[in-house]
Amino acid sequence: MGHGGDPVAHPLRRHMGNRWGFPDLGIGIGLRTVHYGEILGRKPEIDWFEVLSENYMDTGGRPVFVLDQVAERYPVALHGVSLGIGNTDPINLEHLTKLKALAERTRARWVSDHLCWTGILGRNSHDLLPMPYTDDALRHTIRRVKQVQEFLERPLVLENPSSYVEFAASTLSEWDFLKTLAEEADCGLLLDVNNVYVSSFNHGFDPNVYIDAIPADRVVQVHLAGHTNKGTHIVDTHSDHAIEAVWDLYRRALRRTGLVSTLYEWDESVPELDVVWTEALKARPIRDAVERELEPQEAVAR
């Protein structure tokens, strides 16, 4: 795998942040059922939590009871897996209505989902299925992002997915697709650097080129996670520690975006809270180093 050139750090990026002024929430982790008791009981010093939207939409039981308490104490962002922004079925307004209500209930800092499709003919595969990167698919997705944003009355933040296939019909790279989508639909980006790594392995592109092409001022949040290398391909399992190459991509991304809300995902074989949090905290020295790198440039720019 080759390496692209050094990324260009915007001298004022640390203070510019993203174009909507969404705050840098620091380092967070995903809110997971197995940690509920410890989070409520011990009230750990975690900067913020990301909440899987669909897990809290149709229940009146313990999940929302826990979520209300978490949202009372910590900043929360919603992260969905079923919006299906690339679906060719009509947008599901019932889903959007519940999503909007949940965002209001939790005072969510932002609402994110994935650049993908999830099903057709009324079915939901509950997978993040890949889009072909064609102009038609781009126009289709831009239209839908605008509709969703109008309904939610807030910018939608879209995450780059891991993918396992490439379409012969694609005429754009994923990063060009994402860049144009974000700019024309005026939406935010959730840059998952592990997904960039996974897809770069599976499709044989340079992940640095991807990171360097992303419009930095639209990046609201970064995801980190572990994956499973099957030899012939990598699966985005969120089941392990992140490998060093992923942390390198994170460092590279931060040099472009400045300090940005960072979230560690662990969804399979979820270990104890301290293990997840210790892994997430590996982001801290990288954030500190990038902050130090940016400060002199900021002074020069002044």
Added chain:
Amino acid sequence: MSALPLPLDRMQRWMQAVVVNPGSAEAGVRSPEAQREVPAERIGDVILPSATLTPVERVGIYHGMYLLRMRDALAGDYPGLEHFLGDGGFLRLVNEYVQAHPSRSHTLNRLGDHLPGFVAGHATLPRREFCAELARLELAVTDVFDAPEAPPLGQDAIAAVPAEAWERARLRPIAAFRLLAFRYPVNAYLQSVRDEDHDHHPKPRLRSEWVAVFRRDYAVYRLELSKPAHDLLADLVRGERLGDAIAAALERPGRQRPSAEDLFRWFREWVSGGIFAEVRLE
């Protein structure tokens, strides 16, 4: 080889047909549903090979993950049934079930809503009646877990009812409550699975059980009842007046007839369990 010009909706119909096919990814590619959109021999014009995988193998990653995701979701709601059928048997059931009842919701939480009925109507499942009852119990647990929260009837509300008025009182249960009757010991079986007591799983032989499933302080409880207690509680949650329900209980023959001590004990247990939400007087 040239890219097949495929509109987005047709590409999605094709890929979904492949991914959800109950056989292999190869079978999915060759299925009539998929071939309506893309002839099997032209898959290379839709999906590119990677350096290590063929187009079928690549789309097969999604195919393989689909069934495992459905299995994981249903195993979370039906741990007893999964244990009874074993990994292979449960996976086969899941594969058949999601063909008949695919998820049409944004959440996987309700994927298993039709499973008890599906099991009950299954032609070849071993011990089908036992499995159907076990599934019915496990669905009740899920329903109760997700039901809306409502404050239970408090001591103050009970104390406010004049003693002479109890006869005409009607009790409304909380939303997070289900009352069930079984011909097989499915609650004991589920408990043995939860306890990981693998030496003492009850046999799937006829032995009636009556169970109240309810939630208190966001925890789900399964309370085994005697038949008389079940019948009385069933009358109450149906909206019978307390006096009429008790009179009916006292008219039952022999061992089915509760004593006054039984009635007080049950009522105390049900109220302290938070089963009732409201007492109404006429």
